[in-house]
Amino acid sequence: MDLTPVDRVSGRDLGGGGGLLDRTLPDPIKFVLNWGRRYSLWVFNFGLACCAIEFIATSMSRHDFIRLGVIPFAHGPRQADLMVVSGTVTDKMAPAVRRLYEQMPEPKYVISFGACSNCGGPYWDSYCVTKGVDQLIPVDVYVPGCPPRPEALLQGILRLQDKIAGEPVSLRGGARGRAGQAAALTAALVRPPATGEGRP
Amino acid sequence: MTPAQVADRLAQAIRSALEHAGGRSAEIASGVDDGRDWCSAVVDVPSPAWRPAARLARDDPDLDLSYFDWLSGVDEQDGGFGVVAHLWSVRHRHGALLRTTVPRDEPRLASLVPVFAGAAWHERETFEMFGVIFDGHPRLEPLLLPDGFTGHPLRKDFVLASRVAKEWPGAKEPGESHTGATRRRMRPPGVPEDWPRDA
Numbered sequence: 379m380d381l382t383p384v385d386r387v388s389g390r391d392l393g394g395g396g397g398l399l400d401r402t403l404p405d406p407i408k409f410v411l412n413w414g415r416r417y418s419l420w421v422f423n424f425g426l427a428c429c430a431i432e433f434i435a436t437s438m439s440r441h442d443f444i445r446l447g448v449i450p451f452a453h454g455p456r457q458a459d460l461m462v463v464s465g466t467v468t469d470k471m472a473p474a475v476r477r478l479y480e481q482m483p484e485p486k487y488v489i490s491f492g493a494c495s496n497c498g499g500p501y502w503d504s505y506c507v508t509k510g511v512d513q514l515i516p517v518d519v520y521v522p523g524c525p526p527r528p529e530a531l532l533q534g535i536l537r538l539q540d541k542i543a544g545e546p547v548s549l550r551g552g553a554r555g556r557a558g559q560a561a562a563l564t565a566a567l568v569r570p571p572a573t574g575e576g577r578p
Numbered sequence: 579m580t581p582a583q584v585a586d587r588l589a590q591a592i593r594s595a596l597e598h599a600g601g602r603s604a605e606i607a608s609g610v611d612d613g614r615d616w617c618s619a620v621v622d623v624p625s626p627a628w629r630p631a632a633r634l635a636r637d638d639p640d641l642d643l644s645y646f647d648w649l650s651g652v653d654e655q656d657g658g659f660g661v662v663a664h665l666w667s668v669r670h671r672h673g674a675l676l677r678t679t680v681p682r683d684e685p686r687l688a689s690l691v692p693v694f695a696g697a698a699w700h701e702r703e704t705f706e707m708f709g710v711i712f713d714g715h716p717r718l719e720p721l722l723l724p725d726g727f728t729g730h731p732l733r734k735d736f737v738l739a740s741r742v743a744k745e746w747p748g749a750k751e752p753g754e755s756h757t758g759a760t761r762r763r764m765r766p767p768g769v770p771e772d773w774p775r776d777a
Contacts, residue, residue, distance in 0.1 A: 470724040503741040503766070505731040506723065 400546040408547045415459075415485065416542040417447030419535075422458030422482070424475060426465025429492035429525040433464045436528035446535050455481040460538070462531075463517075464491040466501060467508040479515045487542070489534050490517045493524040500524070581610045584641065584672050585619035591638050592623060592631045599630075611675070618664075619674040628661075628678050629688040635665050635674065636693060642667040643674055646694035649701060651708035653734045658682045659708055663690065663697070680710060689715040707732035741766035742773060 400408070421443075423433055436443050437450040444450065452458035455478040467475055479488070490511050493499030501507035511517060518541060521534040579587065589608035596606070605624045610617040623631045635643040643665035652660035658681045666673040680687050689712035690697040701712040702721040709730040712718055720727065729736055745766075765771070 468724075470722075498740075503738045505729075505736070505738060505740075509740065 397546065403547055409543075411547050412543050412545055415545075416539040419448045419460040419487070419538075420452040420458050421448050421450055421460045421462060422452045422455050422478075423450075424461055424463045424465075424478065426463070426467060426471065427492075427494060429464035429494065432525045432528055433462055433491060433531065436531045441528040441532060443532060443535060446532065446539070448535055455479070456483065458482050459485065460487045460489065462489045462491050463495040463511045463515075464525075466494040466499070467511050467514070468506050469508055470506065472508050472514055475511060476514050485542075485545075487518045487538055488515055489519045489521060489531070489538060491521045491531060491534070492526055493522065496520045496522060579640075579670065579672055581617050581619040581672065581674075584674050585609055585621055588619065588621050588631075588635055588638070588641055588643075588674055588676075591634045591641070592621070592627060595630060595634055596627055619672070620677060621674060622677045622679075625678045625680050625687055628676075629690060629693060631676060632663065632665070632690050632693045635676065641674075642669050644668070646690070646696045647673070649690065649697055649704060651704045651710055651732070653708060653732065654679065655734055656682070659685050659710055661687055661704065661710060663700075685710040686713055687711070688713050689718075691715055706730065709733065737769055737773075738766075742769055 403411075421437075423430065423437075425433060435441060437448075448460065455461070459482070461479060461482060463475065479486070488511075490496050494501060494507070495511040498504070498507050498509040502509060508514065512520075519534045519538045521530050523530050526534075585608035589606050593606055605622075606627070607622040609620055611620050621631070635641055645666040645668050647664040647666050649661065649663040652662065654660050658679050661678050661680065663676045664673060665676060678687065685708070687710060689701055691701065691712075692714065698715065698717070699721055701715055702718060704710050705712060705715075705718055706720040706723050706727075707730055723731070765773075
C-alpha cells in the first residue's frame with residue numbers, strides 16, 4: 379500500500395510544501411475542503427482484465443464503496459476525480475491510458491488495482507505488457523493481489539482518503555503542479571485503420 | 579463419420595485431386611491426434627496443396643467442412659513452421675485439422691482468404707507472430723502488435739528482453755521473503771549466453 383509520509387498532527391504532506399492558500403487559510407477551512415474532496419470521489423473504472431470484475435463487485439451492494447464516498451460511475455474521464463486502473467495494461471493500450479488520464483480535471487487520483495497494473499504481474503516478461511501503469515501516469519495507491527479481493531480495494535480507498543486528508547490546499551486542488559499538458563488534451567485522435575478496399 | 583473416417587476421406591479426396599493434376603500424393607498423411615475419445619482428424623499436406631486441400635474440404639458434400647474455425651502457427655525450429663487450420667462441419671458435427679509445414683528460411687504459403695474469407699485476421703496474426711507470409715492475402719499487415727514492433731514474438735528464437743531488464747518481482751522460494759536469503763542469480767530461460775546479465 380501507499381507509504382507516503384504524512385504528518386498527522388498538522389495534516390500536511392511532508393513531501394512538499396503548500397502554496398499561499400495553504401499557509402493563510404485557517405486549519406478548519408482546510409479540513410473542510412479536504413473533507414469534501416475525500417468523500418466525493420467520482421470514480422472512473424479503467425477496466426482492462428479480470429480485476430475489473432472485482433472492481434465491479436466492490437461497487438455493488440455487498441461491498442458498496444459508495445458508503446465510503448466513492449461514486450460509481452463518472453460519465454467519462456472529464457467528470458472523474460479518481461481513476462482505478464484494474465487489469466493488464468498493454469503497450470498498445472498505453473497511449474489510451476495516458477490520454478484519458480490527461481483528460482481528468484485536477485485534483486485527480488489514481489489507484490493501481492492488481493498485480494498487472496502494479497508491475498506487470500504474471501506477464502512481467504511478456505513482449506506486449508507494460509510493466510506497471512506507473513510508467514505512464516503517477517499512481518497514488520497500489521492495491522496488491524491477483525486479483526485483489528473487494529476488501530483490498532476498500533482498504534486502498536481508505537488509504538487514498540487518508541492521503542487526500544493530508545494534502546496541502548490550493549484553489550486548483552491537487553498538490554501536483556502539472557502545467558503544460560494542454561497540448562496532450564488537444565492532440566489529434568489516433569487514426570483509424572483504412573476501410574473499404576482491401577478489407578475482406 | 580468417425581474422426582478416422584473423416585481423415586481418410588479428406589486425404590483420399592486430396593490425393594485423387596493431386597494425382598489428377600499430376601502432383602505427388604505420397605506426402606499426404608492422415609490420422610487422428612492423441613485426444614482419445616475427443617480425438618480430431620488430422621491431415622498433413624505439402625505446402626503447395628494447402629489451398630486446394632482447404633477448398634476440397636469445404637466443397638466435398640460428405641465432409642462439408644465449411645466452417646473455418648481458426649488458423650495458427652507452430653514454431654518447429656529446425657523443422658520450419660507448421661501452419662494449422664481447424665475446419666468444422668456444422669451439419670455433420672465433425673471437424674478436421676489441416677496441417678502443413680513451410681521452410682524456416684522462406685516461410686511462404688498460399689492464403690486461404692479466397693476459400694474462407696474469415697481466415698484473413700487469423701493469417702494476419704500468424705504473419706505478425708511467426709513471420710509466415712501468406713501469398714494472395716488482400717491486406718497482410720500487423721493486426722494486434724503495437725505500431726513499430728519489430729520481430730515475431732511467438733518464434734522460439736524471439737528473446738523476451740524484459741527478463742533481462744527486470745527480474746521476476748516475486749519470491750522464488752517459499753519463505754524467501756522472511757529469511758532474506760536469495761537464490762543464486764541465474765540466466766533467465768531463453769536468453770542467449772552472450773547477453774549481459776544486467777542490461
